[in-house]
Amino acid sequence: MSKRKFTAIYSFSLLIPLLLLLFPLFSLGNRETPIIFGLPFSFFWVILWIIVTFLIVLFLYRIDPDKDEEEAN
Amino acid sequence: MEHWQIAMFIMIAYLVIALVIGVLAGKGRDKGSLDEFAVASGKLGLIVMWFLMGGAVFSAFSFLGAPGWAYSKGAPALYILTYTAFAILPWYIIGPKISKIGRKYNIYTVSGFMKKRYGSRLLPILIGLIALLASIQYLATQMKGMAYIFNIMTEGRIPFWLGALVSYGIVVIYVATGGLRAAAWSDVFQGLLMIIISWVVGLAIVNQLHDSVSGMFNNILENNPGFLEIGNAGSTMSPMAYTTTILVSLIGFLMWPHLFSKSYASNPRTIKKTVLIYPVFALFLIPLLLVGFAAVNVVDPATLDSPDQILPVLITTVLSLPGWIYGLVGAGALAAAMSTADAITHSASLEFTDGVIKNIKTELSEKTTLLIMRVGIFVIGGLAYFITIFGGQGLIALLLGAYGSIVQFAPGVYGALYSKRATAPAVIIGLIVGTVVNYYYQLVAESTPLEIHAGILGLMCNVVIVFVISALTQSKNITAAEGYRNINS
Numbered sequence: 001m002s003k004r005k006f007t008a009i010y011s012f013s014l015l016i017p018l019l020l021l022l023f024p025l026f027s028l029g030n031r032e033t034p035i036i037f038g039l040p041f042s043f044f045w046v047i048l049w050i051i052v053t054f055l056i057v058l059f060l061y062r063i064d065p066d067k068d069e070e071e072a073n
Numbered sequence: 074m075e076h077w078q079i080a081m082f083i084m085i086a087y088l089v090i091a092l093v094i095g096v097l098a099g100k101g102r103d104k105g106s107l108d109e110f111a112v113a114s115g116k117l118g119l120i121v122m123w124f125l126m127g128g129a130v131f132s133a134f135s136f137l138g139a140p141g142w143a144y145s146k147g148a149p150a151l152y153i154l155t156y157t158a159f160a161i162l163p164w165y166i167i168g169p170k171i172s173k174i175g176r177k178y179n180i181y182t183v184s185g186f187m188k189k190r191y192g193s194r195l196l197p198i199l200i201g202l203i204a205l206l207a208s209i210q211y212l213a214t215q216m217k218g219m220a221y222i223f224n225i226m227t228e229g230r231i232p233f234w235l236g237a238l239v240s241y242g243i244v245v246i247y248v249a250t251g252g253l254r255a256a257a258w259s260d261v262f263q264g265l266l267m268i269i270i271s272w273v274v275g276l277a278i279v280n281q282l283h284d285s286v287s288g289m290f291n292n293i294l295e296n297n298p299g300f301l302e303i304g305n306a307g308s309t310m311s312p313m314a315y316t317t318t319i320l321v322s323l324i325g326f327l328m329w330p331h332l333f334s335k336s337y338a339s340n341p342r343t344i345k346k347t348v349l350i351y352p353v354f355a356l357f358l359i360p361l362l363l364v365g366f367a368a369v370n371v372v373d374p375a376t377l378d379s380p381d382q383i384l385p386v387l388i389t390t391v392l393s394l395p396g397w398i399y400g401l402v403g404a405g406a407l408a409a410a411m412s413t414a415d416a417i418t419h420s421a422s423l424e425f426t427d428g429v430i431k432n433i434k435t436e437l438s439e440k441t442t443l444l445i446m447r448v449g450i451f452v453i454g455g456l457a458y459f460i461t462i463f464g465g466q467g468l469i470a471l472l473l474g475a476y477g478s479i480v481q482f483a484p485g486v487y488g489a490l491y492s493k494r495a496t497a498p499a500v501i502i503g504l505i506v507g508t509v510v511n512y513y514y515q516l517v518a519e520s521t522p523l524e525i526h527a528g529i530l531g532l533m534c535n536v537v538i539v540f541v542i543s544a545l546t547q548s549k550n551i552t553a554a555e556g557y558r559n560i561n562s
Contacts, residue, residue: 003561007166010165010166011166014159014162018155018159021155021159021319022155022316022319022320023303023304023312023313023315023316024312026303026312026315026316027312030148030302030303030304030305030312031302032294032298032299032301032302033294035287035290035291035294038285038286038287038290039286039287039290040148040290040293040294040301042148042151042301042302042303043148043151043301043362046151046154046155047154047356047359050154050155050158050352050355050356051352053158053159053162053352054158054352054353057162057165057348057349057352058349060165061345061346061349064345067342067345
C-alpha cells in the first residue's frame with residue numbers, strides 16, 4: 001500500500017466516528033435514556049465511539065506501510 | 074493533626090519530589106546545547122513522550138474545569154471527552170512529516186517552521202507574539218488552579234499569591250535548568266499521580282453522595298430533565314455551539330506550540346505509537362465528570378464563587394473525608410496544573426526567542442540564544458504570575474479565548490505541509506484577519522451568528538483569504554515549498 005493511500009484510509013475511517021459525535025449525526029446519541037452501564041445514553045454514546053476509535057487506530061497501525069521507520073531521512 | 078495540616082504536608086511533599094525529579098532529569102546532560110534544551114536532542118522515548126503529551130493536556134482545566142462544566146452545564150461537558158480523544162489523531166500523519174522537516178532544516182519551533190517555508194520575517198514575529206500572549210493566558214489559568222487548590226485545601230490558610238508563587242516557582246526552576254527533558258520526566262511522575270487520584274477520589278465521591286452511578290443519573294433525570302442532553306428544552310448549550318466548540322479545540326490542539334514542537338523531540342515511530350495509546354487519556358477524564366454530576370442538586374450553586382470550585386468544595390465542606398484525601402486531591406490537581414505549565418513556559422520562551430527576537434536581531438550565536446531562552450523562562454513566568462494575581466476572568470473563558478487565536482495558525486501549517494501554492498502574504502493576512510475576527514466576536518460582540526464559535530468564524534475568514542491571495546501571488550521560495558511537501562519521499 002502506498003503512503004498516500006494509507007493517509008486516505010486513515011483520515012476517512014477516523015472521520016466517521018468523529019462525525020457521529022458532532023451534530024447533526026450526534027442527534028442519534030443525544031438522548032437521556034436508556035441508562036446503560038449506569039450512564040445516560042448520551043454519555044455512553046460518546047465513550048462507545050471513543051473506544052471504537054481506539055480500536056480503529058490500533059488496526060490502522062498494523063496496516064501502516066512504514067510503521068517501523070526509525071530515523072528521519 | 075488537623076485535616077488542613079495533613080493536606081499541606083502531602084502537598085509540600087509532592088512539590089519537593091516534583092522539584093527533585095525535574096532537576097535530576099536535567100543532570101549530566103550538555104548544559105550548553107541548544108538542541109538538548111529545546112527538544113531533548115530529539116531522543117525522547119515512548120513512555121516519556123506519552124506522559125509529556127498527556128500531562129500537557131491534563132491541566133488545571135481537567136481537574137477543576139471539567140467537574141465544573143458537568144456540575145453547571147451537564148451534557149455539554151462531554152465535549153471535553155470528544156476533543157481529548159480526537160485532537161491527537163492528525164498527529165499520526167503530520168507529526169512524522171514535521172519531525173523530518175525539523176531535522177532537515179534544523180527547526181525547533183512553530184515560528185521557525187513557518188519562516189523556513191514562507192521566507193518572511195513578519196510571519197514568525199506574529200506567531201511568536203500570539204504564542205506568547207496565548208501562553209501567558211494559558212499559564213494564568215494553571216496558576217489560578219494551583220492557588221485555588223492551596224487555598225481551599227488548607228482552609229484558607231495559604232493565601233492566593235503564595236500558593237501560586239510556590240508551585241509555579243518550582244516549575245520555573247526545573248524548566249530553566251533542565252529544559253524539555255526536565256519537563257518530560259516530571260510529567261511522568263505527575264501524570265501517574267493524577268490518573269490514580271482522579272479514579273480513586275472520583276468514585277469515592279460518587280459512592281458517598283449516591284448509592285451508585287446509575288442512581289445518581291436517575292436522580293438527575295427526574296429532577297433536571299434536559300440537563301443530560303444538548304440543545305433540547307432544559308439544556309444549557311445549542312447544537313451549533315457544541316459542535317463548533319469541539320471543532321475549534323480539535324483543530325487548535327496541535328497548533329499549540331508546546332504540542333506542535335514535540336514533533337521535533339522524537340522520531341516518527343514514537344510519534345505514531347504515542348497517538349496509538351493516547352485515547353486512553355480521554356478515559357481518565359470520566360471520573361472527574363462523574364464528580365461534577367454527583368454534586369448536582371447536592372450543592373447549591375449560590376454558595377460557590379465559580380463552578381470550578383466544585384471538586385475542592387465537595388471534599389472540604391460537603392463530605393467529611395479524611396485529611397489525607399484533601400492532600401491527595403491537592404497533589405493531583407497541582408500535578409495537573411504544573412505538568413501543563415512547564416511545557417507551556419518552555420515553549421513560550423522558545424517561540425518568543427526564535428520568532429520575535431531572532432528576527433529583529435538576526436545575528437545571535439547559539440550560546441546567546443540559549444541564554445535568552447533561559448532568561449525568557451523567568452521573564453514569562455514573572456509576567457504570567459503578575460497577570461494571575463492582579464487580573465480576573467473565569468478559568469474556562471480564558472482557556473477557550475487563548476485557543477481561538479492559536480487555531481488561526483492552522484491554514485499556514487497545513488498549507489506548508491500540503492501545498493506548494495500557499496504564499497507568505499496570504500498566510501500573514503489570513504492570520505491577522507482570523508485573529509481580529511476571533512477577538513471581535515469573543516470580546517466585543519454580544520453574540521455570534523448562528524452561535525458558531527468565534528474561533529471557527531475567524532478560521533473561515535482565514536481559510537478563504539489564504540486560498541484567494543495565494544492564487545493571486547507568486548511563491549518566492551519554490552525550493553522550500555517543494556522540500557516541505559515532498560518530505561516523505
